[in-house]
Amino acid sequence: MTSYLFVTWDGGGNVPPALGIAAELRRRGHTVRVLGHPQQRDAVTAVGLPFEPYRQTRPWSATAPVGNARWAWNYLRLCTDRAAGTDVTASLRREPADVAVVDCMMLGAIRAAQDLGVRQVTLTHTLYAFLRNGLDRGAVGLAGRVKGLAPSRLWDRSDLNLIVTLRELELAESVPANAAFTGPVWPPGAPTPVPHDADEPHILISLSSIYYVGQSKVLTALLQAVADLPVRVTLTTGHGVDPRQLPAPANVEVHRFVPHSQILPRVRMVVGHAGHATTMQALAHDLPMVLIPMSSLADQPLVAKAVARAGAATVVKRSSSPTVLRAAIERMLADGPHRTAAATIGSQLRAADGASTAAKLIEQIS
Numbered sequence: 001m002t003s004y005l006f007v008t009w010d011g012g013g014n015v016p017p018a019l020g021i022a023a024e025l026r027r028r029g030h031t032v033r034v035l036g037h038p039q040q041r042d043a044v045t046a047v048g049l050p051f052e053p054y055r056q057t058r059p060w061s062a063t064a065p066v067g068n069a070r071w072a073w074n075y076l077r078l079c080t081d082r083a084a085g086t087d088v089t090a091s092l093r094r095e096p097a098d099v100a101v102v103d104c105m106m107l108g109a110i111r112a113a114q115d116l117g118v119r120q121v122t123l124t125h126t127l128y129a130f131l132r133n134g135l136d137r138g139a140v141g142l143a144g145r146v147k148g149l150a151p152s153r154l155w156d157r158s159d160l161n162l163i164v165t166l167r168e169l170e171l172a173e174s175v176p177a178n179a180a181f182t183g184p185v186w187p188p189g190a191p192t193p194v195p196h197d198a199d200e201p202h203i204l205i206s207l208s209s210i211y212y213v214g215q216s217k218v219l220t221a222l223l224q225a226v227a228d229l230p231v232r233v234t235l236t237t238g239h240g241v242d243p244r245q246l247p248a249p250a251n252v253e254v255h256r257f258v259p260h261s262q263i264l265p266r267v268r269m270v271v272g273h274a275g276h277a278t279t280m281q282a283l284a285h286d287l288p289m290v291l292i293p294m295s296s297l298a299d300q301p302l303v304a305k306a307v308a309r310a311g312a313a314t315v316v317k318r319s320s321s322p323t324v325l326r327a328a329i330e331r332m333l334a335d336g337p338h339r340t341a342a343a344t345i346g347s348q349l350r351a352a353d354g355a356s357t358a359a360k361l362i363e364q365i366s
Contacts, residue, residue, distance in 0.1 A: 002366040003031040005097040006049075007088055007109045009078060010037040010062050012210045012238075013277025014103055014125045017164045017185035017354070021101070021123070023047050024355040025362065035091050047188040052091060056083040062210035063239035071213055072139070075297055079105045079140045080147050085112030092116055099366050104131060104161075105140075107149040114157055121362055122158040126276040127306060128179060129171035130299040131155060138297070159365045162358050165276065166348055169306045180361050183352025184280040190261045193284035193350055195343070198268045201231040201333055205271040206278060209257070211240035212294035218318050219246055222271060225325035226252065231333065234263055269332045274304035274315075286346035288338040289313040290328045292320070311341030 004025055008018045018034070026032045026049065034044045037060055038053040045051050058081050060074065085108035088100065092113070100113035101121040113120040124131060135141055136151045144151050155161055161179040163170075170181070186193070205222055207215055219241060226233050227249040235254045237243050243254040260281050264270070270282040274291040276299055282289055291313045293300035307313040314328050332338060 001030055002099065002363070003097040004033075004362070005088075005091060005100045005113075006032065006034045007084070007100060007102040007106055007113075008034060008036045008040070009103055009106060010040050010060060012062065012208055013275045014105070015040070015043065016187040016277055017125045017358075018101070018103065018123055019044065019047055019049065020185035020188050020355045021162075021358045021362070022049055023188040024359040028359060028363070031097075033095070033097075035087065054084065054087045055090070056086045057081055058083060065211055065240065066213075068213050071211075071295075072297060076139055076143055079135070080107055080143045080149055082108040082111075082147060082149070084108040085115075088112040089116060092118060099159075099362065101362065104155065105135065107140075107144050107151055107154055108147075110154045110158070111149055114154065119159045119365055120157075121365070122155050122161040124155075124161055124163045124179075126299040127165055127170055127172070127302055128161075128163050128175050129306075130302050132172060134297075134299060134302065160361060162361065164354055164358065165280070166345070166352065168348060169310060169345070171302060171306050171309075182357040182361070183354040184277075184284070184349060185354035185358060186281070187261075190259075193261075193281065193346075194265055195286045195346060196265050196267060198266050200268075201229075202267045203231055203233045203269055203271060203329065203333070204260075204263055204267045204282075205233060205235040206260070207238070207271075207273040207292065207294060208240065208275055208278070209236075209238035211238075212273070214318055215240045215294065216245060218292060218294070221320070221322050222325055223248060223252060224322035225329060229326065229329070234258060234267070269329070271329065274300035274307070276303050279303055279307060280349060283307070283312060283342055283345045284349040286339070286343040288332045288342040290325070290332050291315045292318050294318055307345075310345060312338055312345055314338075 033050040104124045167181040233252040264285040273294040291304040304315045
């Protein structure tokens with residue numbers, strides 16, 4: 001039996017893969033615990049995993065409504081916070097673990113585990129191209145190098161870099177020798193995705209469970225776009241927008257949350273923000289998409305590019321008018337090659353067993 005420390009942060013699509021792999025390792029008889037932001041306790045313990053809160057890491061909120069500059073600053077500090085490494089060091093000294101599995105964005109935590117000589121796995125919860133082209137070459141990479149946390153050096157020093165996406169969607173021409181693709185990892189306890197069986201025109205609109213600047217404005221434009229369409233619409237706002245603030249037309253149901261596993265089998269297309277987790281879940285149900293990246297700092301523009309290149313999505317700007325949004329939605333609702341492309345990707349996603357593959361790879365280095 002091997003002991004594992006998973007190190008995560010309170011985001012959106014980064015959490016299900018971490019918990020899914022951790023739960024699979026526990027099912028295999030290993031000892032697993034999770035270190036994360038204090039507000040993650042309920043989500044972690046709900047799947048039966050022991051939880052330990054950060055004590056020194058800077059506070060972080062994925063839902064606080066802040067302006068562009070503050071959001072970018074908070075994001076930069078999250079990725080390059082050396083105090084996360086202090087927490088990892090303290091945790092491993094209180095209760096040693098054989099392997100530390102660390103979110104790819106927690107650079108201080110990765111560095112601390114490596115400095116202690118613990119076998120360390122990086123968990124990449126999106127396209128590898130985002131690590132190289134987004135994080136390493138952007139502000140995070142610059143700040144990291146100043147702080148002695150050069151991202152590419154840390155990732156390349158990992159014993160294993162798990163990339164929880166499809167190799168067929170990856171935009172990077174090559175990946176390092178320590179990298180392995182597992183396919184996506186679904187949330188623990190979620191039903192296995194199936195091809196949708198929607199007969200009626202039904203749309204899901206979901207622009208992330210966390211806050212992004214401009215969400216309310218984009219959601220309002222989308223409501224105007226679908227108001228006169230002969231479709232039924234389910235719209236989820238997540239933490240970032242109060243559903244009561246949105247002027248919903250008669251054909252739209254607005255909720256703060258609806259489990260995607262419940263709604264995706266019953267819709268014909270999805271309008272999303274191109275977050276990796278939601279996008280993979282939609283495609284696993286053979287659903288074409290209209291993608292509206294909400295942040296240039298996140299992985300969303302690259303995820304949108306990858307899915308559009310595969311023919312399963314159309315990408316529009318978040319500043320698009322209701323007229324433009326409506327035209328994009330009508331194209332994706334109709335029959336056409338985009339449905340074949342979505343179904344092709346869907347069959348590949350359903351064939352992948354990401355949690356099991358990841359667990360086996362981690363066991364091999366343990």
